[in-house]
Amino acid sequence: MIDTVFDAESGALTADDLDPLIDLEAEISRVRREKNAVILAHYYQDPDIQDIADFVGDSLDLSRKAAETDADIIAFCGVKFMAEGAKILNPGKTVVLPDREAGCSLEDSCQPDDFKAFRDAHPDHTAITYINCSAEVKALSDIIVTSSNAAAIIDQIPKDQPILFAPDKHLGAFLRRKTGRDMTLWPGTCIVHEQFNERELVKLATRHPDAKITAHPECPESILRHADHIGSTRSILEFVTTENASEFIVATEQHLMHQMQKAAPDRTFIAAPGADGGCDCANCPFMALNSLEKLYLAMVNEAPRIEIPEDLRTGALAPLQRMLDMSPLKPPARNAA
Ligand code: 13P
Ligand code: SF4
Numbered sequence: 207m208i209d210t211v212f213d214a215e216s217g218a219l220t221a222d223d224l225d226p227l228i229d230l231e232a233e234i235s236r237v238r239r240e241k242n243a244v245i246l247a248h249y250y251q252d253p254d255i256q257d258i259a260d261f262v263g264d265s266l267d268l269s270r271k272a273a274e275t276d277a278d279i280i281a282f283c284g285v286k287f288m289a290e291g292a293k294i295l296n297p298g299k300t301v302v303l304p305d306r307e308a309g310c311s312l313e314d315s316c317q318p319d320d321f322k323a324f325r326d327a328h329p330d331h332t333a334i335t336y337i338n339c340s341a342e343v344k345a346l347s348d349i350i351v352t353s354s355n356a357a358a359i360i361d362q363i364p365k366d367q368p369i370l371f372a373p374d375k376h377l378g379a380f381l382r383r384k385t386g387r388d389m390t391l392w393p394g395t396c397i398v399h400e401q402f403n404e405r406e407l408v409k410l411a412t413r414h415p416d417a418k419i420t421a422h423p424e425c426p427e428s429i430l431r432h433a434d435h436i437g438s439t440r441s442i443l444e445f446v447t448t449e450n451a452s453e454f455i456v457a458t459e460q461h462l463m464h465q466m467q468k469a470a471p472d473r474t475f476i477a478a479p480g481a482d483g484g485c486d487c488a489n490c491p492f493m494a495l496n497s498l499e500k501l502y503l504a505m506v507n508e509a510p511r512i513e514i515p516e517d518l519r520t521g522a523l524a525p526l527q528r529m530l531d532m533s534p535l536k537p538p539a540r541n542a543a
Pocket of ligand 2: 285310312399424491
């Protein structure tokens with residue numbers, strides 16, 4: 207596995223060097239201005255990171271934003287595969303990730319050698335791969351998709367063309383049902399979405415009979431079968447702010463609720479429960495590694511930095527660009543503020 211995240215050189219500013227009274231928001235804004243940087247953040251980041259970002263979005267929106275930015279530095283507040291995506295699209299820009307350990311269980315589940323063997327065992331199949339994977343797995347794929355555009359892209363593949371889908375088996379099973387295509391699935395899962403519990407969800411819904419249930423397609427079918435709406439993080443946000451209801455049960459990572467509460471403060475959002483009936487399980491431990499302090503240090507040090515060997519980058523660019531070309535119409539931009 208190629209390590210694409212490089213640490214700071216010795217002599218870099220560390221957390222120990224920081225004045226405990228530093229105004230991190232003000233300092234981040236200053237460095238952003240001085241270095242012509244843009245801060246992109248996923249909806250699963252802490253609220254303080256979402257609030258300081260130039261743009262907050264789902265995986266597809268963030269890829270599009272990374273493709274069109276004219277900033278010199280992209281500070282990517284998300285996980286490694288997202289920052290790698292920004293670098294693949296912008297080889298001439300500096301891309302930093304606040305915490306180099308911010309990975310993803312789906313990426314971990316799909317190692318390049320194993321994925322290559324999977325492909326080699328199905329030589330006549332088109333490999334459609336969820337964006338939650340390494341640059342190496344992207345380079346071994348035909349088309350990348352996100353949960354926003356996967357069904358629309360699969361619908362463009364000729365009906366008689368067999369398909370491999372990796373690495374999320376729950377998203378793959380959902381897409382099978384939605385598109386009617388018999389795809390061969392890789393057995394990966396998201397450790398966050400897999401923890402929602404059907405029995406507890408039904409009990410919660412019984413106590414809130416008017417609540418609409420919305421879920422991310424990384425959830426297992428046992429959860430999705432109860433949902434009134436299934437979609438990407440942005441689609442969930444749109445549903446809960448436009449649907450004619452005042453109470454929603456939300457089955458995705460809990461930090462998306464920050465944007466929900468900002469956009470619709472008069473509505474009630476309830477986190478879908480885990481096995482113990484609580485909602486702490488809906489917290490991505492990888493996203494949680496990033497912090498305002500690490501974002502500041504990353505912008506000052508320009509590290510941890512994403513660096514991808516050029517042959518790997520061009521290999522991964524082709525299926526990623528195919529995704530952008532095959533995606534349905536570009537949605538309106540959504541700003542953090
Ligand atoms: P989206 O924001 O594209 O729905 O993806 C969710 C996710 O799990 C990102 O890691
Ligand atoms: Fe990966 Fe799941 Fe975390 Fe998203 S929420 S980054 S899919 S582990």
